[in-house]
Amino acid sequence: MFFLYILFALAIITAAICVAPPKAKAWTALAFIGGVSALLAVEAIGVLAGGETARLWLFESLALGCDTGSLDPLSALFVLLIAVGAVASTIYSHGYLRHARDGKSPAHLSLHYLSLTVMSLAMLGVVTSDGGYSFLFFWELMTVASFLLILFDAERREVRRAALAYLIMMHIGFVLLVIGFVRLQVATGSASFAALPSCFAADGFLPLLLVFLAGFGMKAGMFPMHVWLPEAHPAAPSHVSALMSGVMIKTGVYGILRVIAALDTPEALRTTGLIVLAAGIATGLWGVILAAAQNDVKRLLAYSSIENIGVVLIGLGIALLGKAAGNPAMTLCGIAGALLHTLNHSFFKSLLFFGAGNVLTQTGTTSLDALGGTAKNMPLTALLFLIGTAAICALPPLNGFVSELLIYSGMFKGIASGSDTLAAAAGLTALALIGGIVVLAFAKLYGTVFLGAPRSHEAAEATEVDNFRIVAMALPLAGILFVGLFPAQAVGFVVRAAGCFLRTPVAAAQWLLTPTLTAVARTAWLLIAVVAVLAALRRRALRKRTIAQGPTWGCGFTAPNIRMQYTGESFSEGLQSIMPSLTQQNGEGDAVGKSEIFPTSHGFDIRHKDRIDNLFSAWWVELLHQINQRVMRLRTGKINHYILFALAFLILIFILSIFNLL
């Protein structure tokens, strides 16, 4: 019955979006997304404010057993995150697709908005179901819808390639999850997350944990399963990138959280903690170093998403280690930092992808080498992007700082109290290095895109975007400022969501963190006040003096030109020179030779390829291809053959059961 209701709802949504005129399709989608989001968000805020866990659905079926959906504090946090991201993306799409509306057919647009609606609602379904088959159903619905969303510009070959790679990788992950849940049901008779602890206790936790970790890690972009992210995000329209990067990959984090919350014994916690911490360090460092090497706005942002997932995993690892060692302060800081960082990342990454979309539509490119100086013509976009940049670099007084500070505190508490000192120190070093390189990567991004002199005609002629998109960007901005300036309140919500993971009562946990967070808030306000006072003093000092304008000082060189500016590639050259082995540099064209004193015109194109990508063009891919071609012979297209196959399958089952092999 449950699935029937959902099909019915899907039919209504499809009909409404198809009937709506092209201009109103976005608003129709927004009505559905906003309506459901608002209903759930109100409920979620109630739950986070201390209400009871709300039951959303319950059904029994013969084949799948009992399946439920409910809204506990952890679900509630993710519901809020998805609601904000989905509504902002839909509003943004109205402005973003304005130009596309003329080129695409109405059916094409309908499909796009239908997928957008289905994906948003499916994500809400994922985080509210208690595991089991309804979880898998929503998970698959989300994957397929996002696949269709990536395919918006299906005319381009690289878009089709990226979408297909995404679909394949997601289904490998899906198969792993199916294996995990079926194993769970076989062991305990129920496939819901609630059955996990008894399953872990009954027969070893490690195999099942690894299966789940790989399945959810695929969605989250955990190293080395991250390769779909940097391909899919540049291919997708910007609001879809924002939704996928800001929101969808968080469902992977949600899954991991549900699984690790079920662990109980110290040994299991410790082993898992070390695994998650190591995965986080690898993911974070790989993501950030590759991000610094990219020369495309959206690819850079995609790699930075990988890096942020790494930071979240580092936090989770610290929390697990703390729980294993019986160190409540370390556990609390780790889990609160990880959850808050998940929320924070959804805010600033949506904002940054929206900003990238603005740049793309106004200049027609996302290549760093063709941009520059857009801050003069697009001041609002530039300002919002700057705030996003500072937030993602985890700088005070914004939100990223609060979550990273919590994770750092967790590590320091671990070190100070002598539990898991070396693991905490490894996490500390990695997080510090990640934090440093993020500043480099985003200084490069912001500096080459928005500052300096324009490197192309299009960048010089860019104009500011429409108000819908600015409004859509203001939504995540509000989140960034709220968490940054009122950290105690924000962390209060998050700690409640972390309740299922903690052994201490929530009130005690909040009491533990409050002094630090109040001090952080005070420091943030102090910083703002000091900077404002200094700016005012400076303004006052300069009021009656001569302010002249002139060209940039060229150190005596009289004919500087725009092409001599530092480019994105040259900005990160220093980092590339000390970490050469992570990327593969492919150069095309001929570089200027050292012996040429007066160089003629040259063309040179350099790309940094992810070395993990090579895994997917190795010998085994060719082998799979050949096997696939053999198997394709079975697909004859004749119905009589297919019936024969079904018969053969039944006979096989029969024979196997005779010999007791099933």
Add this chain to the structure above:
Amino acid sequence: MTALHTLLLLLVALAIPGVINRTRACLAGRRGIRFLQHLYDLRLRLRKGAVYSTATTALFRTTPSVYLGAAIVASLMIPIGDLRPAISFDGDFVCMAYLLALGRLALVLAAMDTGSAFEGMGASREALYGALVEPALMLVAGTLALATGCTSLARIFDPATLPGARYTIVLLLTTYILLKIVFTESGRVPVDDPRTHLELTMIHEVMCLDYCGVDLAMIQLAGWLKTAIFSLLAADTLAATFCLRWWAAAPLAVALTGLSVGVVESTQARNKLVRNTIFILTIVALAALAFFTGYLLQLNIGLA
């Protein structure tokens, strides 16, 4: 107490450049400039007007305030001996490091804003060196937390929780690391040369090429504060081995940085640029070594 703290902080920050200049003059056998010459220069700059490049945006004009503001707030978290700082909470060390990173990002972006190749060069190098120093800083904080069992600077440098005598070697090593960080963070020889901005030495100075007057004065002041922050941390760590009082730590900070920077600048040449990353990675390696030594010493408790 807070007033005394702020006053001492300011004195340390303003005295260090003078001591460096005097040391260099003595070692070179010159009479040298006055001790307070840098303050006269500062006053001169504060009286001037400004010239801005037409390529720049409002970000360029806001940066000096952000850079100085971040340095001021960060310096309010540094204890001087047993004097408690104005701001102190769990993990304030992280806050200090990230405030300085905020200043760095602002300055790097301002340099990119001018669209000059030279300033871009400086910005890129500053961003890289800043990124590489960060792990060393956090490891130093970790070492101190390990030795004292506390997680805020005020508590780490509290005479009541002094690390035991067995950590002396670790504290000495940490002092040395912090001094090395002073060299990189304040752009001194052998990493950078504050006296010139020519191609080979383009790091910090070149980023401020297009600043003048009041803006330049603010950036310089922030630079002195940054030097003072790390010098004070080094002095506190050293003082923790014998006498953690403010009247010992403050002069020690001035002397440590003033003399070491002065001596190094008079006797050493600047690094080739490729050697700079090695210099900084050496600091990170030393920090890891100090941490591990501290860890081994801590394990020793159970054995003894």
